[in-house]
Structure formats: C-alpha cells, structure tokens
Amino acid sequence: MPLKKKPVTGMKDILPAEMQIRDYVTGLIKETYKSFGFSPIETPCVEHIENLCSKQGGDNEKLIFKIMKRGEKLNLETAQSEADLTDSGLRYDLTLPLSRFYSNNANNLPTPFKALQIGSVWRADRPQRGRFRQFVQCDIDILGEASCLAEIELILATTTLLGKLNFKGFKVRINERRILKAMAEYCGFPEDQFDLVFIILDKMDKIGWDGVKAELIEAGFSADSVAKYVDMFGEMEASEDPLGYLENKLTGVLAADVIGNLRTIRQSVEATKAADFELVFDPTLVRGMSYYTGTIFEIEMPEFGSSVAGGGRYDKMIGKFTGNDTPACGFSIGFERIVTILLENNFQVPGAAGKKAFLIEKNMPADKLCEVLKEARAERENGATVQVALMNKNKKFQKEQLSKEGYTEFKEFFNR
Amino acid sequence: MPLKKKPVTGMKDILPAEMQIRDYVTGLIKETYKSFGFSPIETPCVEHIENLCSKQGGDNEKLIFKIMKRGEKLNLETAQSEADLTDSGLRYDLTLPLSRFYSNNANNLPTPFKALQIGSVWRADRPQRGRFRQFVQCDIDILGEASCLAEIELILATTTLLGKLNFKGFKVRINERRILKAMAEYCGFPEDQFDLVFIILDKMDKIGWDGVKAELIEAGFSADSVAKYVDMFGEMEASEDPLGYLENKLTGVLAADVIGNLRTIRQSVEATKAADFELVFDPTLVRGMSYYTGTIFEIEMPEFGSSVAGGGRYDKMIGKFTGNDTPACGFSIGFERIVTILLENNFQVPGAAGKKAFLIEKNMPADKLCEVLKEARAERENGATVQVALMNKNKKFQKEQLSKEGYTEFKEFFNR
Numbered sequence: 001m002p003l004k005k006k007p008v009t010g011m012k013d014i015l016p017a018e019m020q021i022r023d024y025v026t027g028l029i030k031e032t033y034k035s036f037g038f039s040p041i042e043t044p045c046v047e048h049i050e051n052l053c054s055k056q057g058g059d060n061e062k063l064i065f066k067i068m069k070r071g072e073k074l075n076l077e078t079a080q081s082e083a084d085l086t087d088s089g090l091r092y093d094l095t096l097p098l099s100r101f102y103s104n105n106a107n108n109l110p111t112p113f114k115a116l117q118i119g120s121v122w123r124a125d126r127p128q129r130g131r132f133r134q135f136v137q138c139d140i141d142i143l144g145e146a147s148c149l150a151e152i153e154l155i156l157a158t159t160t161l162l163g164k165l166n167f168k169g170f171k172v173r174i175n176e177r178r179i180l181k182a183m184a185e186y187c188g189f190p191e192d193q194f195d196l197v198f199i200i201l202d203k204m205d206k207i208g209w210d211g212v213k214a215e216l217i218e219a220g221f222s223a224d225s226v227a228k229y230v231d232m233f234g235e236m237e238a239s240e241d242p243l244g245y246l247e248n249k250l251t252g253v254l255a256a257d258v259i260g261n262l263r264t265i266r267q268s269v270e271a272t273k274a275a276d277f278e279l280v281f282d283p284t285l286v287r288g289m290s291y292y293t294g295t296i297f298e299i300e301m302p303e304f305g306s307s308v309a310g311g312g313r314y315d316k317m318i319g320k321f322t323g324n325d326t327p328a329c330g331f332s333i334g335f336e337r338i339v340t341i342l343l344e345n346n347f348q349v350p351g352a353a354g355k356k357a358f359l360i361e362k363n364m365p366a367d368k369l370c371e372v373l374k375e376a377r378a379e380r381e382n383g384a385t386v387q388v389a390l391m392n393k394n395k396k397f398q399k400e401q402l403s404k405e406g407y408t409e410f411k412e413f414f415n416r
Numbered sequence: 417m418p419l420k421k422k423p424v425t426g427m428k429d430i431l432p433a434e435m436q437i438r439d440y441v442t443g444l445i446k447e448t449y450k451s452f453g454f455s456p457i458e459t460p461c462v463e464h465i466e467n468l469c470s471k472q473g474g475d476n477e478k479l480i481f482k483i484m485k486r487g488e489k490l491n492l493e494t495a496q497s498e499a500d501l502t503d504s505g506l507r508y509d510l511t512l513p514l515s516r517f518y519s520n521n522a523n524n525l526p527t528p529f530k531a532l533q534i535g536s537v538w539r540a541d542r543p544q545r546g547r548f549r550q551f552v553q554c555d556i557d558i559l560g561e562a563s564c565l566a567e568i569e570l571i572l573a574t575t576t577l578l579g580k581l582n583f584k585g586f587k588v589r590i591n592e593r594r595i596l597k598a599m600a601e602y603c604g605f606p607e608d609q610f611d612l613v614f615i616i617l618d619k620m621d622k623i624g625w626d627g628v629k630a631e632l633i634e635a636g637f638s639a640d641s642v643a644k645y646v647d648m649f650g651e652m653e654a655s656e657d658p659l660g661y662l663e664n665k666l667t668g669v670l671a672a673d674v675i676g677n678l679r680t681i682r683q684s685v686e687a688t689k690a691a692d693f694e695l696v697f698d699p700t701l702v703r704g705m706s707y708y709t710g711t712i713f714e715i716e717m718p719e720f721g722s723s724v725a726g727g728g729r730y731d732k733m734i735g736k737f738t739g740n741d742t743p744a745c746g747f748s749i750g751f752e753r754i755v756t757i758l759l760e761n762n763f764q765v766p767g768a769a770g771k772k773a774f775l776i777e778k779n780m781p782a783d784k785l786c787e788v789l790k791e792a793r794a795e796r797e798n799g800a801t802v803q804v805a806l807m808n809k810n811k812k813f814q815k816e817q818l819s820k821e822g823y824t825e826f827k828e829f830f831n832r
Contacts, residue, residue, distance in 0.1 A: 011460035037803030044427035387453030
C-alpha cells in the first residue's frame with residue numbers, strides 16, 4: 001500500500017514562496033525585539049501533561065494533542081481512562097512553558113527578564129479555512145517587572161515591529177481586569193458570576209448594548225445591576241475623560257494605582273511611539289484567558305477583520321510553579337495572521353537579490369563542469385544565489401518553473 | 417500541588433547564551449544554502465503513523481513519540497494494542513516528511529527541486545549527556561536530479577557552510593552502496609546476508625580488520641569469502657588508485673557508471689571547494705539507514721570525536737508514496753553537534769553589537785520617563801540594543817547579571 005501523501009488533518013506543508021515571507025517576518029521580529037533587549041529562548045514542544053491540564057489554558061486544554069506513555073509505563077490492561085495512557089502532550093501556547101522555564105531557570109536569568117519566543121504550538125481545533133492545527137506563535141514577555149514599564153516596553157516593541165511591516169493606522173485597545181471586576185462589583189453582580197458577565201460583555205461588538213442588556217437579564221441578573229452597568233458604559237462613552245470618570249465613580253472599589261498606571265502607559269506610548277497607531281482605553285475589552293490579573297491589550301486592524309496581537313499581565317501564573325508569585329506581562333503577535341495578510345497583499349520581500357540559474361548540458365566532462373562550478377562559486381561569494389542544474393529536455397518549461405521561484409537570469413553551458 | 421518545573425525527560429530549556437549561537441548558526445545556514453539555490457520549506461512536526469512506521473526509518477521507528485487518537489476515534493474498550501490508540505506521531509527525521517512533501521507538491525515545484533529544511537525531530541532515546549529527545553536537524557536535499565551534480569552541489573554547499581564556521585582540515589568520506597554490494601557479491605556472500613556483512617564492516621574503526629574477520633567467521637560466513645573480502649580492502653589500501661582497482665576487479669559486477677561518478681565528484685569538489693578539507697573515498701563507510709541506494713557520505717572531524725554531517729542518495733523512497741521512483745540525494749549536518757562544539761570552544765558570535773542598559777529610578781514621573789524612552793528609541797533606531805529597566809535595590813548585582821547577558825554600557829536615570 002502506498003504511503004500517505006497529504007499532511008495529517010489540519011496541518012500544512014509550507015512551500016518556498018510562503019517560507020520566504022515567513023523567514024522575512026521572523027528575521028524582522030528578532031531584529032526589532034532584540035533591539036528592545038528581549039533575549040530569544042526556547043522550550044521543548046512537548047510539555048508535562050500535568051502542566052498542560054492545570055486549568056491555565058482555559059478551553060485550549062480540550063484541544064491538546066496527547067502523547068502516549070512508552071514502554072512499561074503504557075499498560076493497556078489496567079488503563080481505566082485516557083489519562084492513564086498519557087504523560088505528556090504538545091504545548092498549546094508559549095505562556096505556560098515560559099512560566100515553567102522561568103521557574104526552572106530564574107537563578108540564571110537577570111531580573112527583570114525579557115524573553116522572546118518564536119515557536120510552533122498545537123491545538124486540535126476543528127479544521128477550517130486559514131486555521132491550522134500547528135501554527136507559529138511569537139511572544140515577548142517581561143518577567144519580574146511589577147511596574148507599568150513592562151506594558152510600555154511591550155506595546156512600544158510590538159507596534160514598532162508592525163510599523164516596520166508597513167502596518168498603519170491601527171488601534172491598540174487597552175483595559176484592566178481590575179477595572180472589569182470593580183465595575184461588576186460596583187453594580188452589584190455576584191462575584192462568582194463575574195466571568196459570565198464578562199463573556200456577555202465581550203459580545204458587545206456583535207450584539208450591541210441592547211443585546212448585552214437582554215443576555216444579562218436572560219442569564220438571571222437583577223434588572224438594577226444590568227441597568228447600572230450598561231449606563232456606566234454609556235456615561236464613559238459620553239465622557240471626555242473615561243479614566244477620570246472611573247476614578248471618581250469607583251473610589252474605594254478600585255485599587256489606587258490602576259488609573260494612574262493606565263495614564264502613564266498612554267502618555268508614554270503616545271509620546272515615544274515609532275509607528276502610526278492610536279492607544280485607546282476600551283472598557284469593553286475582555287480577552288478570554290482567565291489567567292490575566294491586570295492590564296489586557298489587543299491590536300485591531302479593522303481592514304483585516306480581526307485582532308493581530310494580544311496580551312496582558314498574569315502575575316499569578318509563575319507562583320503555580322514556585323509557590324511565589326512573580327510579576328509577568330506578555331504580548332503575543334498573530335504570526336500566522338500577519339503572514340496571511342502579507343501573502344494576500346502580494347507583499348514583496350525587500351532586497352530579495354536577483355537569482356541566477358546555470359543550466360548545463362548533460363554528461364558534461366569533469367574539467368568543463370569544474371569551470372562552471374568555479375564561476376558559480378565566484379558569484380555566490382559575491383552574494384548572488386546561483387542554482388546549478390542540468391538542462392531539461394523541455395528547457396522552456398524548466399525556465400518558466402525557475403522564474404516562478406524568482407530566477408531572473410539564465411546562463412547556458414554546453415559540452416562543445 | 418505545584419506544577420512541574422523541569423522540562424519533560426530528555427528535553428531541554430534553551431537559555432539566551434546558547435540561543436545566540438543557535439540563531440547565528442541558523443542564519444549562516446540559511447544564507448549559505450540559499451546562495452546555492454536551496455529553498456526553505458517546512459513540513460508539520462506531526463506525521464501519519466503509517467508513514468512513520470513504514471520501515472524507512474530503521475531503528476528510529478522504535479523511538480517514535482506516538483500521539484493518541486482523539487474524540488470518538490479513541491476507544492479504550494475495543495483497543496487491542498498500542499496501534500489501535502494512535503494515528504500520528506512526532507517525526508523522527510526530516511527525510512521521510514520531505515519525501516511525503518515532494519510527493520504531495522511536486523506539481524508546484526521546479527525540477528530539480530533543491531530543499532532546505534531546519535526543524536526539530538523527536539526520538540525517545542535513552543537520555544544521556546549531550547543527547548536530547550528533541551533536537552534540530554538541518555537537511556539539504558536535491559530531488560529529481562539523477563546525475564552526480566546533486567552530490568557535488570550538496571558537498572560543496574555543506575563544506576562551504578562549515579568553512580564559514582571556521583572548521584578546517586576535516587575529511588569528507590564518500591562511498592557507494594553499490595560498491596559495498598558488488599564487493600560482497602564478488603566475494604560470495606549470500607545476498608540476503610549483505611546487511612549483516614555491512615554491520616560488521618561498519619565496526620572496523622573500533623575492532624580493526626582482525627576483529628572484522630573474526631566476527632564475520634563467527635557469524636557463519638565461509639572462510640574463503642571472508643579472506644577474499646578482507647584481502648580486497650587490504651589491496652585497495654595499498655593501491656595508489658583504489659577506484660581503478662575496483663573498476664578492474666569488479667568488472668561485470670559493478671554498474672558501469674559508479675566509478676566514473678565518484679571520480680567526477682572528487683575532481684569537481686577538489687577543484688572548486690571553498691573550504692579547507694579533503695574528499696576521500698572510503699570503502700569501509702557504511703552508514704546505517706537502509707534506504708540509501710547509491711552514494712553515501714559523512715564528514716569527520718577527528719578532534720571532535722564524531723561525524724558532524726552525513727547523507728547519501730535514496731532514489732527509492734519517493735516511489736513509496738507515488739509509485740514512481742524519483743532520484744533523491746540529501747546531506748544533513750549535525751546542528752546540535754556543531755552548536756555543542758562552538759559552545760565548548762567559547763565561540764563568540766561575530767558582530768554582536770554592544771548592548772546598553774538604561775536603569776531608571778522607581779516611580780519616575782511620566783514626562784521624565786518619556787524623555788528616557790525617547791533616548792532609547794533613538795539608540796534603537798541607530799541599531800543599538802537598549803534594555804530599559806527599573807533600578808533594583810541591589811544595583812551592583814543587577815549590573816553583574818546584565819553584564820552576563822552582554823550588556824556593556826549602563827546609564828542611570830534619576831527622578832531629581
């Protein structure tokens with residue numbers, strides 16, 4: 001029986017044309033983030049199943065590719081459930097492995113530590129157009145920095161990168177988990193129901209305020225709380241200074257540093273940004289992951305229909321490993337989303353040098369072949385790309401194929 | 417219960433110091449191989465279990481990390497054996513996925529196609545010092561090129577890369593599977609026992625010719641065959657022209673093009689090489705993988721105790737996918753081996769620019785902070801790496817830590 005030619009379900013082969021763009025974006029990411037003092041690190045793609053299933057990953061934990069135990073550890077006879085068969089799995093994000101990495105290596109790392117990770121992650125999502133079960137994530141994180149300097153540097157680094165990729169006029173939306181919570185508390189929602197309130201609030205973009213109101217009532221919340229809640233958003237929207245509004249309204253409910261931090265972040269980013277974008281406070285921004293403890297942020301490009309980056313502060317995750325909480329804040333860009341946008345816009349990688357193809361006749365004597373190879377060597381040493389290939393019978397077709405790969409110069413060598 | 421801090425057994429966290437070297441080597445690989453016309457591609461890390469277990473991988477197939485079926489496909493009740501629980505696994509090399517890739521995409525690729533792959537592979541080897549269960553392989557392959565131009569280009573590209581990494585005085589050993597077979601046939605070994613003969617021959621380095629002789633006899637081969645076989649190697653060693661010796665001796669047994677090809681490869685490589693090495697015909701070179709069909713080669717650096725690259729021709733593998741054989745030849749460098757050697761030799765990445773750390777006092781007012789950030793931006797736009805961090809209480813220790821990360825300039829900013 002012949003072997004299987006297609007990749008496994010939901011994963012893809014990447015051909016040279018796309019790889020060229022991926023390599024270019026990766027290079028730009030490394031160059032830009034390194035200039036901000038982020039150091040590349042790597043963690044294994046395989047992670048302990050206990051860590052992967054520790055409730056840090058929310059719904060992603062349902063999508064884990066689990067790896068079977070090996071040798072004597074795998075006992076089919078006594079296995080009662082799936083859990084008995086597995087001891088590891090493929091990581092579903094880079095944040096959990098980073099937290100493990102930091103817990104394991106903090107003694108050998110500076111404080112604060114600025115990490116850059118580019119790596120594949122796996123999620124067994126339902127296959128659909130443009131979404132794959134293996135995809136690259138690209139995260140920067142600052143560990144050990146409690147002040148909002150972390151947020152400022154993360155936002156400046158990420159937006160500088162997007163600017164270098166010629167993205168313009170985008171929006172960085174920012175909010176604070178503690179504001180979300182204080183508002184819900186102020187309006188009298190029960191604390192154990194906050195997550196449900198936020199899930200409904202998160203739909204505002206799609207269903208509008210009337211929809212949010214209706215769903216909150218339907219979920220059984222008191223009409224008073226719902227009215228108070230929706231009114232607050234209305235008043236903020238009408239206000240010249242929503243942060244000032246919250247500062248007054250939530251006195252005593254909201255921690256004292258929250259509003260000041262957001263103001264510092266906004267002022268510093270706006271004054272020193274190196275790209276064309278706007279930083280806006282958006283009290284309706286929720287973001288899914290339950291591990292966020294402070295600021296949350298997202299980059300939106302309306303013309304591309306979805307967010308291209310997101311992140312936030314997660315000060316409680318490293319403590320799950322070490323017992324001691326460590327301040328942590330990260331920003332993840334949607335690498336695959338960005339590559340897709342560039343591909344769809346026929347992005348040309350800048351400075352891709354002209355490629356040369358040397359086509360040689362079959363059965364060329366060794367001494368003549370050496371002359372061709374020497375010429376190729378000299379060209380390569382001068383920075384050119386030189387493909388040396390035998391001339392096919394259908395030379396025209398061969399050249400067409402090579403042209404598609406970016407070869408612009410052809411030189412033919414014959415035995416005579 | 418706290419989460420697990422260590423990586424899974426046999427895998428490792430990679431810290432910034434090692435990442436710097438890995439990134440440098442990766443960059444040099446891409447630059448060098450691209451100049452030879454190799455195009456980067458990628459295949460998924462997860463591969464069909466049928467492909468992984470198709471006998472192409474030899475002993476590596478025993479070391480596969482298998483991934484569990486998901487959802488309804490996983491049925492513990494009816495599962496009789498391990499095989500019923502899995503439908504995919506992590507790739508153990510890049511050659512099998514490349515063959516699948518080529519089978520799947522040949523219509524969209526030029527002929528010949530020159531592929532460059534850099535990617536992780538996984539093998540559940542017994543953990544031991546310096547060997548890991550996840551490691552990076554780096555392969556170049558030429559598909560669709562039957563002539564020895566493939567071997568020449570592969571050897572020139574690989575040795576040019578090693579030269580750029582300052583490796584000198586190494587040896588490229590080359591042999592041909594068809595010579596190994598013709599010699600065994602000529603000496604009267606039974607064809608179905610060739611592999612055993614080669615396994616014993618492969619030990620020559622360690623046990624010497626007396627050892628090889630003894631083991632062959634012990635394995636039950638006729639004393640005549642063994643004597644004839646070992647004598648041939650002796651005569652070749654004594655000969656000025658071992659290839660000429662074989663050409664005479666094996667007339668009629670050995671395909672006509674084999675010796676001529678090896679001569680062309682040697683002449684072309686020696687005449688056009690861009691690094692300091694020697695190409696030597698080594699009739700004792702065996703190489704493990706059973707899929708090789710023609711030339712096999714290996715790069716040896718005596719001072720580092722092991723081979724740093726290996727490859728060969730495997731003209732029958734793609735046919736396992738498509739039903740039609742396609743010429744294929746590849747060369748894989750030992751990426752991890754090379755990184756280890758560079759680390760052990762305190763290799764300094766060339767041109768690593770001086771890094772600057774801006775240390776700022778706590779609670780700096782936003783307008784003052786903006787001034788610092790503007791200065792950082794200007795430095796970064798001039799190509800510098802600038803880390804902006806809060807001053808720790810123990811400033812001396814903080815600077816020491818940063819020095820270890822390559823920071824050479826420190827600038828302090830105070831609120832007053």
